[in-house]
Amino acid sequence: MPGSWKRITETDGENPRYDARTEERDHAGPLAGPAGAPRSSDGGQETGNGDTAPQFIPEQPRRSLDEVILPDTVRQRVELALDLVAHHTLLYDTWNLRSIDPYRRGTALNLYGPSGTGKSLCAEALAHRLGRSVINVDYAQIESKYVGDTPKNIVRCFEEAHEHGAVLVFDEADSILGSRLSRVSQSADHAVNVSRAVMLRQLDRFDGLVVFTTNFPRNYDAAFVRRILTHVKFELPDPETLHRLWERLLPEALPIEPGFDRGALAQESAGLAGGDLVNVITGAAAAAARRGGESGVVTAGDLMLEIKSAHRARAEVGRAPEPDGPAEYTVRRLSREEVLGSNVAPDAVKAEDAQSPDSAPSPVAAPETQA
Structure with missing residues (x-):
């Protein structure tokens, strides 16, 4: 018998049989499954972020729309969004807007603009006005390191919202609604596209209210932009x-x-x-x-x-995103010494030497920071 093995001994009914694998598991943690995913002690594979699947729990909104101070133009757009939800049956059934928009079952809203202008607060207040609970979802809740779990988490949050009649709110939605990848070179790229496709499908099927908030609306995939019924731009207060x-x-x-x-x-x-x-x-x-x-x-x-x-x-400190324009890059022209391989460090070039890509005649340029 190999020296690292231990003999299995017969025991009475009170103590279990013992072997080396039991000791190895106790010292090394849970046994790994075929794909390398950890398994619980009863053999069931654990899923979701960490050891358990994420929980999407409805909460009662604490703020009303009367408490949200907004410029008049923004408030008018918010009130229009509420009308789309409150009169959905009248618009789509009685007035037959379903004949020109047959696949829309629910309502999706997008609240975008600078940070601190009240987007997340307004999303909660919309649920309060409609007399519904709210489920807040962020990217960390649905993203999983296990293959296939991210799409399942997306489906799960929509199912919970449907079951409880809750308003589904996605904060920092640009991380979830980002553009799909046209060139898939690795499994991670494929997983991103699958998650985007599942989100699109859930939006088509969901019959409730979904609210997206973001500071970076330019990052949205065009397919999501089309499925969102109303976009409300939040501006700095006048x-x-x-x-x-x-x-x-x-x-x-x-x-x-x-x-x-x-x-x-x-x-x-x-x-x-x-x-x-x-x-x-x-x-x-x-x-x-x-x-x-x-x-x-x-x-x-x-x-x-x-x-x-x-x-x-x-x-x-930092730089606020510009919702009205595309992302810009600061490009620094390399000095002659750097091009020729001198020891001049890139950081030694002064900030005022930076210029836009369109004005740089030199063919050698190094992108530094994204606005």
């Missing part, structure tokens, strides 16, 4: 909307210095989104809490300082 935001966002319980001008705050915060204003108020409140005592109230100076900080962050 002066009147900013004034209403300042009236609404400051909590009554927040100790505020009396007499400061909300109109001045609205004027100074031009170019900021509602999400930026929430950060401004939170930062100003933290400064007041640090002072404490009688001076522990939020002053106009606290808010102005945080507004300046928010403007600086928008200008210096």
Whole structure:
């Protein structure tokens, strides 16, 4: 008998038979299946992200549409989207729009625009107006490392929404509705195309409301654009909307210095989104809490300082996507020394030497960052 083997010993009815495989499994973890996927102790293959399949649980919306402060033009488009859902039977059955659009069973909406303009909040408020629960789905929930599980997760979230009559919301939808790959060179490319095809099919079959939100609408595949009934562009708040935001966002319980001008705050915060204003108020409140005592109230100076900080962050940190134009690339022309193989590092070239691809006469160029 090989030295690494252990003899199987007979036991009574109280103790199980023992062999080396049992000990090996206890020390090395679950036995692997034929395809290398881990298996549970009873032999069943585990699926989904991690060890269990994702759960798509309906939740009750906490915000109403009356709490969402939007520019008038945006609100009109949102109200039109609600009309499409509320009057679906009248439009498609009584007025027979089904004769020209026979395959549409539900309604898909797309909310797009800069970050912080209230897209996700509005999606939740739409469910509140319709009296439905909401299922929020992000890419991490449906993406799986196991072959074939991502399409199954897509189907599962639609089934849960149908069963509970819930509004299905996909945040950062550009990661899910991205363009299909025309050149499939590896299995991962094929898996991407299969997932996109399953999503298209589920949209055709689903009879409820699906809401997509994104900061990068240009990344959508054209087939998804056609299946989405209404696209609502969310914009940065105008002066009147900013004034209403300042009236609404400051909590009554927040100790505020009396007499400061909300109109001045609205004027100074031009170019900021509602999400930026929430950060401004939170930062100003933290400064007041640090002072404490009688001076522990939020002053106009606290808010102005945080507004300046928010403007600086928008200008210096990151770059907001441009929904109205295609993606751009910053291209740096290589110096003569670099082309000839000198030791000059690429980072040594100044930023002002960067130029657009169309204006670069040199045939040698290196793409750096995507806008």
